[in-house]
Every structure is written in C-alpha cells, then in structure tokens.
Amino acid sequence: MEKAKLDWANIGFGYMKTDKRYVSDFKNGAWDEGKLTDDDRIVMSECAGVLQYAQTCFEGLKAYTTEDGRIVTFRPDLNGERFEASCKRMEIPIFTKDRFVDAVLKVVKANEAYVPPFGYGATLYIRPYAFGISPVIGVKPADEYQFRIFTTPVGPYFKGGTKGISLKVSDFDRAAPRGTGDIKAGLNYAMSLHPIVVAHNEGYAENMYLDAATRTKVEETGGANFLFVTGDGTVVTPKSGTILPSITRRSLLYVAEHILGLKVEEREVYLNEVSDFTECGLCGTAAVISPVARVVDHGKEIAFKYGADEMGPVIKKLYDTLTGIQMGRLPAPEGWIYEVK
Numbered sequence: 001m002e003k004a005k006l007d008w009a010n011i012g013f014g015y016m017k018t019d020k021r022y023v024s025d026f027k028n029g030a031w032d033e034g035k036l037t038d039d040d041r042i043v044m045s046e047c048a049g050v051l052q053y054a055q056t057c058f059e060g061l062k063a064y065t066t067e068d069g070r071i072v073t074f075r076p077d078l079n080g081e082r083f084e085a086s087c088k089r090m091e092i093p094i095f096t097k098d099r100f101v102d103a104v105l106k107v108v109k110a111n112e113a114y115v116p117p118f119g120y121g122a123t124l125y126i127r128p129y130a131f132g133i134s135p136v137i138g139v140k141p142a143d144e145y146q147f148r149i150f151t152t153p154v155g156p157y158f159k160g161g162t163k164g165i166s167l168k169v170s171d172f173d174r175a176a177p178r179g180t181g182d183i184k185a186g187l188n189y190a191m192s193l194h195p196i197v198v199a200h201n202e203g204y205a206e207n208m209y210l211d212a213a214t215r216t217k218v219e220e221t222g223g224a225n226f227l228f229v230t231g232d233g234t235v236v237t238p239k240s241g242t243i244l245p246s247i248t249r250r251s252l253l254y255v256a257e258h259i260l261g262l263k264v265e266e267r268e269v270y271l272n273e274v275s276d277f278t279e280c281g282l283c284g285t286a287a288v289i290s291p292v293a294r295v296v297d298h299g300k301e302i303a304f305k306y307g308a309d310e311m312g313p314v315i316k317k318l319y320d321t322l323t324g325i326q327m328g329r330l331p332a333p334e335g336w337i338y339e340v341k
Contacts, residue, residue, distance in 0.1 A: 001112045004153075008120040011155040013286065018151050020110035022103045025133075026093050026145040034103060036110050040150065042133075049132025049142030056186040057086035058129035059100075060285045061247075063108045063151070063340065065118040066328030071340040073108060073126070074326050076101045078247045083128065086183040091141040092130050100128065101338070107149045108340045114153045118327065125154040125286070129186075157223075157286035164293025164307035165205035165282075167221065169271070170195050174209035174219060174242070181219075181242030188244075192222035206282065208295055210271060211240060218269045224287055225249040226269070229279035229314040234263040236277070248283045248322075254333070255321050262314070271297065278305040279312035281319075289319045 017040055024034035049055040059079045064072055080097030087094045104126055108115070116122035128149045132142025172195040175181025180188055192207070199207050206221040218226060218238045225246040228236040235256045237249060256262040274280075280292035291307040306312025311319060324330035325337075 003115075003117060004113045006114075006116075006153065008116045008122050008153075011116070011120075011122045011153055013125075013154045013157050014152075016114075016152045018111045018114045018153075020107060021151070022107045022147075022149040024095070024099075024103070024147045026147070031093065031095060031099070031147065034099070034147070036106060042146070042148075044133045045135045047135035047137055049134060049136040052136055053132075053139060054185075054187040054190065055090055055092065055136075055142055056129060056131035057083065057090050057092060057184055058127060058186060059083050059086075059184060061104070061126045061128075062285060063115050063124040063126060064326055065115055066326075067118055068328055069118070070328065071108065071112060071115050072326075072328070073104060073338045073340065075247055075251065075336050076104045076338055077335070078250070079104075079128070082184060082245065082247070083130075086185060087130060089180060089183045090185055092132070092145055095130060095147045103147075103149055104128065105338065105340055107151060111151045112340075114151060116153055122153055122155050124151050126151050131186075154286075157284075157290070162291065162310045164291040164304070164309070166203070166293055167206050167208045167295045168199050168202065168204040169295065169297040170199070170207035170209050172207070172209070173212035173215075174222065176212050177242060179242060181240075182244060184244060189222065196222050204296070211242065216270055216272070218271055218274065219243050221282055224282035224284035224290070227252065227281045227283055227289065227315070227318070228269065228274070228277040229312060230276070231278050232263075233314055234265060235314065235318070236265045236267065236269060238269040239266045240268070246284055248285055248288060251336070252283055252289070252318050252322055255318055255325075258333075259321055260317055275302045279307060279315050280304050281307075281311075281315045288323060289315055291315055 080100035130147040134144035211217040281289040293308040
C-alpha cells in the first residue's frame with residue numbers, strides 16, 4: 001500500500017485522522033461483531049454515562065515498520081489483559097483479550113498507509129477505549145457501551161529526545177490506596193491535568209507523584225513509570241498497588257534481567273533515596289524511555305550523574321535493546337511481536 005504523503009521526520013505527538021476506525025456496540029447484554037468504519041464521529045445522548053460519571057477506560061499501544069519492512073505491534077495481548085481488568089473495575093462489560101487483539105490487528109491493517117516508514121523515529125499510535133453511551137442520571141453503570149479503536153501517526157512524546165527532562169515533586173496525589181491507580185481509567189488522567197499544567201508553567205516536563213498515604217514513596221508520573229539505576233548497575237522500579245502496571249516497564253525489566261544480565265529490583269522506593277541513584281528514566285508506550293536529568297523537591301534539586309545531555313549507559317542499553325526488538329533489529333522473545341498481515 002502506498003504511504004500517506006506526510007512529513008514523517010517532523011510529526012508531533014498529536015491526533016491526525018486516519019482512514020478507518022473499529023467500532024463495536026454493547027446492547028441487550030452482548031457486544032456485537034464489530035466493524036471498521038470511515039466515520040470518526042460519535043453520536044450520544046447528552047446524558048451518556050461517560051459524560052456524567054466518567055465511565056470509561058482506554059489503552060495505548062503502537063504499530064511499527066521494522067527494518068525489514070514488516071508492520072508489527074508489540075505485545076498487544078498484554079494490553080488486552082490490562083483492558084479486561086480496567087473494564088471489570090469500571091463496571092464496563094468485558095471486551096475480551098482475543099477480540100481486542102483481533103480488532104487491533106484489523107484497524108492497523110486498514111490504516112497501513114499511516115504506519116510511518118522505518119527510520120524516522122515515528123510510529124502509529126493505537127488508542128482502544130470503551131465507554132458508557134446510554135443515558136444515566138442516577139449514579140450507576142450505563143446499560144449500553146461502545147468500544148472503539150482509532151489510530152494516529154505520532155513522533156516522540158517528549159521533544160527533547162535523548163536529552164534529560166526535569167520533574168517536580170507534586171503537591172497533588174495521583175491515586176488513592178484501593179482506588180483506580182492500577183487501571184487505565186480516563187478519570188486518573190483527568191485528575192492529572194491541573195498538576196501537569198502547573199508543572200509546565202513552572203518549566204517542568206512532568207510531575208513525580210508520591211504515595212497518597214504517607215507521601216514518602218515514589219509512584220509514577222502522570223503518564224509513565226519510573227526506572228532508576230544504582231551505582232552498581234542495578235535496575236530499580238517502584239512497587240505499589242496504585243501504580244499502573246506498564247507493559248513497557250514489564251518488558252524492560254525482562255530485557256534487563258534476562259537479556260542484559262542485570263540485577264533487577266521491584267520494590268518500594270523512598271523519595272529520600274532518589275539522590276542515591278545514578279540514572280533515572282520514564283518508561284511507557286508513548287516514550288519507551290526518556291532520561292530524567294533532575295527532580296526538584298520544593299526547591300531542593302536532585303541531579304542525576306547521567307541524563308542531563310544524553311541517556312546514561314544502562315538506560316541507553318535498555319532503550320537500544322527494547323527498540324531493537326520492536327523494530328526487528330534484534331530477536332524478540334517468543335510471543336512479543338505480532339505481525340500485521
């Protein structure tokens with residue numbers, strides 16, 4: 001298929017309408033068979049559940065063009081599993097993992113023209129989501145739902161590339177204990193909008209959120225998980241029941257331990273030990289890994305040994321290895337890569 005005529009090298013991280021999207025409706029107790037459509041509009045009641053009570057959840061994953069010209073997605077089955085968990089927690093009828101993966105592959109295939117060619121650092125971002133669409137005025141789940149997937153070509157999430165970003169320790173809480181921090185619910189991100197605007201206005205790229213119970217432990221940012229590196233090369237990531245279980249982080253930890261032979265620790269990370277780490281990175285679907293140069297805690301600056309001008313040595317190895325797997329330059333563990341045919 002001929003590619004869309006886009007400036008692939010200068011695509012930002014924003015929405016661009018593509019040709020097809022996938023839609024399935026839940027009515028009378030069941031999801032229909034779903035379809036691809038040209039129509040990007042959603043028509044709903046002014047009283048729809050999603051508008052009144054934010055009953056919605058979503059996922060984010062990417063399709064890539066590999067070095068040898070194949071179009072692939074990365075571990076969509078894990079996105080499907082996480083989506084099932086999010087649906088369950090939000091009282092949305094579960095759209096099963098198998099159907100989720102099938103729909104992802106179909107919508108990528110239908111938008112092949114928008115999958116960026118290899119070598120530009122751009123990808124096709126895939127956004128599956130589900131929401132309550134029938135009218136709801138009392139506080140309760142909706143009766144009818146819609147599941148959709150759209151795609152959009154994107155460039156890097158953080159504009160700095162390999163140059164380290166600055167974070168601030170936020171005075172706001174991202175998620176409460178026993179809340180919804182461990183699922184990908186829209187309401188989690190709505191709560192982060194004001195804090196991120198505050199951070200941007202103060203010159204920071206993102207917030208470092210602490211645990212809401214004690215405000216002593218590192219959790220995550222508004223859209224990515226943390227990876228830290230100790231002086232001896234151990235990879236450390238925060239562990240908490242209110243952190244979103246990132247598929248990118250899970251993959252990076254596997255790469256660190258089983259491919260690079262590094263020691264890995266998933267544990268509670270206290271704010272007062274952050275200064276002991278030599279490297280820090282933010283990981284997620286959108287960014288893969290972005291290096292962090294410094295964290296500012298109410299005027300006290302924590303600067304990492306590596307990351308100000310480029311990635312530190314361990315984070316660079318992790319980034320190069322995972323992106324090498326995703327782009328087909330390195331062999332992938334079994335089941336990680338789904339080819340779009």
